[in-house]
Amino acid sequence: MRVWVSGRGNTLLRALLKIALLGLFDALAVYWCVLFLWEGNWAFLGATAGGTLLLNWLVLSARSYPLRYLFPGLFFLSLMVVYPAGYTFYISFTNYSTGHTLSKDEAIRLILRRTYSPTPPVSFRFWAFGESGELYALVLRGEKESFFLSPEGEISDLEGHELIDRDGDEVPDELDGRPRLTRRELFQHIKQLQDIRVRYDEGWLHMANFTEFRLYLPRYRYDPEEGILIDRKTGKIYRPVKGRFVADDGEGIDPGWVTFVGLQNYIRFFFDPRYHKAFGRVFLWTVVFAALTVVLSFALGLALAILLNDRKLRLRKLYRALLIVPYAIPAFISILIWRGFFNTQVGLFNQVLHSWFGIKVPWLTDPFWARVSVILTNVWLTYPYMMLISLGALQSIPGELYEAAAIDGAGPWQRFARVTFPLLMVSLAPMLIGSFAYTFNNFTLIWLLTRGDPVVAIGERAGATDILLSYAYKLAFQGARGNEMGMASALAVNIFLIVALVSGISFARTRMLEEVSRGM
Amino acid sequence: MACRVKAGFWARRFLRNLLAWVAIAFALFPAVFVLGTSFNPANNLSTTRVIPRNPTLANYYDLLFRQPFPIWLWNSVKVAGIASFLSVCLCALGAYAFSRFRFAGRRAGLLTLLLVQMFPQALGMVAIFLLLKRIGEYIPWLGLNTHPGLILVYLGGALGFNTWLMKGYFDTIPLSLEESALVDGATPFQAFRWIILPLARPILAVIFVIQFITLYSEYLLASILLKGERMYTLAVGMQIFIGEHYRDRWGMFAAGAVIGALVVLVIFYALQSQIISGLTGGAVKE
Numbered sequence: 001m002r003v004w005v006s007g008r009g010n011t012l013l014r015a016l017l018k019i020a021l022l023g024l025f026d027a028l029a030v031y032w033c034v035l036f037l038w039e040g041n042w043a044f045l046g047a048t049a050g051g052t053l054l055l056n057w058l059v060l061s062a063r064s065y066p067l068r069y070l071f072p073g074l075f076f077l078s079l080m081v082v083y084p085a086g087y088t089f090y091i092s093f094t095n096y097s098t099g100h101t102l103s104k105d106e107a108i109r110l111i112l113r114r115t116y117s118p119t120p121p122v123s124f125r126f127w128a129f130g131e132s133g134e135l136y137a138l139v140l141r142g143e144k145e146s147f148f149l150s151p152e153g154e155i156s157d158l159e160g161h162e163l164i165d166r167d168g169d170e171v172p173d174e175l176d177g178r179p180r181l182t183r184r185e186l187f188q189h190i191k192q193l194q195d196i197r198v199r200y201d202e203g204w205l206h207m208a209n210f211t212e213f214r215l216y217l218p219r220y221r222y223d224p225e226e227g228i229l230i231d232r233k234t235g236k237i238y239r240p241v242k243g244r245f246v247a248d249d250g251e252g253i254d255p256g257w258v259t260f261v262g263l264q265n266y267i268r269f270f271f272d273p274r275y276h277k278a279f280g281r282v283f284l285w286t287v288v289f290a291a292l293t294v295v296l297s298f299a300l301g302l303a304l305a306i307l308l309n310d311r312k313l314r315l316r317k318l319y320r321a322l323l324i325v326p327y328a329i330p331a332f333i334s335i336l337i338w339r340g341f342f343n344t345q346v347g348l349f350n351q352v353l354h355s356w357f358g359i360k361v362p363w364l365t366d367p368f369w370a371r372v373s374v375i376l377t378n379v380w381l382t383y384p385y386m387m388l389i390s391l392g393a394l395q396s397i398p399g400e401l402y403e404a405a406a407i408d409g410a411g412p413w414q415r416f417a418r419v420t421f422p423l424l425m426v427s428l429a430p431m432l433i434g435s436f437a438y439t440f441n442n443f444t445l446i447w448l449l450t451r452g453d454p455v456v457a458i459g460e461r462a463g464a465t466d467i468l469l470s471y472a473y474k475l476a477f478q479g480a481r482g483n484e485m486g487m488a489s490a491l492a493v494n495i496f497l498i499v500a501l502v503s504g505i506s507f508a509r510t511r512m513l514e515e516v517s518r519g520m
Numbered sequence: 521m522a523c524r525v526k527a528g529f530w531a532r533r534f535l536r537n538l539l540a541w542v543a544i545a546f547a548l549f550p551a552v553f554v555l556g557t558s559f560n561p562a563n564n565l566s567t568t569r570v571i572p573r574n575p576t577l578a579n580y581y582d583l584l585f586r587q588p589f590p591i592w593l594w595n596s597v598k599v600a601g602i603a604s605f606l607s608v609c610l611c612a613l614g615a616y617a618f619s620r621f622r623f624a625g626r627r628a629g630l631l632t633l634l635l636v637q638m639f640p641q642a643l644g645m646v647a648i649f650l651l652l653k654r655i656g657e658y659i660p661w662l663g664l665n666t667h668p669g670l671i672l673v674y675l676g677g678a679l680g681f682n683t684w685l686m687k688g689y690f691d692t693i694p695l696s697l698e699e700s701a702l703v704d705g706a707t708p709f710q711a712f713r714w715i716i717l718p719l720a721r722p723i724l725a726v727i728f729v730i731q732f733i734t735l736y737s738e739y740l741l742a743s744i745l746l747k748g749e750r751m752y753t754l755a756v757g758m759q760i761f762i763g764e765h766y767r768d769r770w771g772m773f774a775a776g777a778v779i780g781a782l783v784v785l786v787i788f789y790a791l792q793s794q795i796i797s798g799l800t801g802g803a804v805k806e
Contacts, residue, residue: 035658044654065708066621070629073610073679080676081636084644084651091646304543313536321792322544325551328788329781330737332755336762337550337777340770348553380546389800431800434638441640444739448759469642476646477744485646492643503638 022059026052047083051075085496092265092489095243098482100256104240107257108222108229111245115203115216116233122201122215123208128186128193129175135189136178139163140205140213151189153196155205186210220253229253265490275487278462278471286467289374290439294432297379301386302424306416308387309394320391327384335448338377339364342449367464370450374465378445382435393427394420426510433506437499443469468495551781558774579775589776591750592757595667597783599742599753600735603671607678608728612720614679615686616712620698630684637680641673642740648673649744665747673745674735682727685798689723690716726794733784733795754780 029052036045058064058071094100102110122142126149130136138149139158148156164174173180186193198205203217220238221230229238229245238245244256269279304323308316326334341348342363350360363373397420405415446452452466452474461479462471468491476488553570558579560572583589617623618630641648649664652673656663663669697719698711706714717724739755746752749760758780761773788795 044658066617066623066626069613069617069621069712070679073614073683076610076672076675077636077679079651080648080673081641081644084641084647084676085639087647087651088644091650096646304540307536307539307543310536312533313540315537315540319540319544321789323540323547324796325547328785329551330733330755330784332737332739332758333777333781334550336758336773337554339762340773341550341553380550384547385800388796392800437638438640441642443642444737444755448739473645473740476649485650489646492646496639496643499638 088489088492091486092493093260094258094486095261096258096485099254100243100258102255102257104257107255111220111253114219116219117214117216124213125211126213127172128181129178130181131178151192153198155198265486278460282462282466282468282471290436292375293378293382293439294436297382298386301383302390304387305390305394324384326380331444332448335445339449342373364450365454367454370454370465377449389428389431393424397423429510433503437503441469446470554774554777558778560771579771583772583775592752592754596736596754599667599670600732603674603735604728604731606675607731608724610678611682611686615683615690618687619690633680633683641676645744664745665751670745673741686723689720693719726798729787729791730798
């Protein structure tokens, strides 16, 4: 065990190394903090500063010793579970959605960059000069004045430059000894020309087409005092309403920005006709789906466990190994296989049904049968787990109980209903609750099997088999008319509350946590 | 009388085995059917034969050399492998603290880890998406559509129920071993690294495998975060076969299903009893 021999020098070296690494990290952290401060990114600034202070405390304080072991795991837990949970909560009170993803400042900055060409347009004819593929300069000629324009966008008058018009057709042919570019040569520099923006008057000169530069004026003016936006072209006044500048006639300017909307997202799920019908139906189906899955797969699993629990059954080891195959195949693969089987025209099930009974069932296309398909598939996926936990629990029931019951004259059914089942429920209830919570959010099953389809009502986002989580996914990432992150987050918070409520009540009743904490 | 009892015994025995085989047929038919289809040259959904007439490896050939399937498989193994390895490291560190040290907040911490499990990471999908987008603005290789980014997200689930499993195992390792090491001048970390970890190898392997299987099958977060077809993990990519060409790509899909499932099946059955007791929360007593 040479590793235990650690001399003094070794310890000193370790300590120095530790300090050096910490110093390096701190330097990096300070750099990041300055960067975030510069950009006004307060969330990242706070997180980095707080995290760095915590890390220093962890490394330098002796009292924090146990926390050093927990810190790495807790760091990722905070970053990827706790922080997203808090941020989701925050987004659920905002209008975060397509068209409302920026901060107000960013949105105003974007809007103020818009320009318009005044009527009648102020335009300048232009010609470009250069040789051997190089763009030398442009000459702009307006009604009153002419300019020299460098490719870098610097403008000056023509004083000091030699402009020659050989044939007197008002089109200059040479500038400072360089010939005028032909239309084709001009085309090679199109990108460079388009990027030129020159300050002129109150706006900018910008290339409008192949022969003209035009004056563009800023379209909007922002009045920070009043907080209003003024359209200089039309004189219209826009005021901020719910994260967007809107004029009195209802016309709005995009992009909008993220703003607080209070409980609006939550209220919509209960009162807005666009959402509340879908929400109610999806909620009901989610509960039915989770409950039916747990009940049916537990019934099947328990029956098989009782079957396998017979010690006289010779091949029980083999049987068990074969029966848990659905548990061992990755779910995303078996779900897709089932989806193929359910195919209405050519799937396995309908081919068999058709050749035996002459019928075809609209498995995934009819709302009722789609729900049946979902539950059937999920029972297949879940019963091995139920069987395994039931087997474990059955084996822990002492045999004397059965003997006593048998002496008292209880039949097999009575023994099951009065002895086995109640005892099983004591130890399995927490796992059934866990299974319910898991099924409640089994997005993979729904999404890969049906995508939440079939459609129930035209124009409604949620389909017949959508569960709350897949509905939230659709709102957040699959929007036909834009993504509604705020609504999706409000839905996620609702799911969180429902799961917390269900598990809270169940845990209180089964006293699982007390038992667990006794074991610590 | 004795004869009738015996007949009843045999009948019951027969019935039990029959029921078991019916259940096994239900459990196995999708796998058996897909295995047959993967060797079927017809390559479409409308075959009901389990054993194809002219078995061929064409589906496997097409899948491995004409489709991005190998890349997806590699992506899945890479992401799940690295994330699981790092998770086990984080988890072992945490479990060691919970098992060996007594500190304020220990019980609360353990209970919190258990409660956090009730709420899937996916509930924060919008926030995770936006967070990764933000991170990517500063560190491009850790942002959206990157594997390190996805691994980072998965590490959020490192502490949880697995920490309980691991802590339970650490609790069974006698303290005397470490104490003698500490007397010899080792730091607690050295005791952890050179005494506990080697002794805990079995539970480390089991938790690695459980985590690997979980992440290998993870769909939602991967589908939000990965956008380029070459970045997909297998769980995201496999859907391509079920798009509009579902019918004509059924054979290829079946071949992919066989390969994709084998990766996990082999590990699962090799470590069957340990994995099951881990996944079912120790409810199964072997």
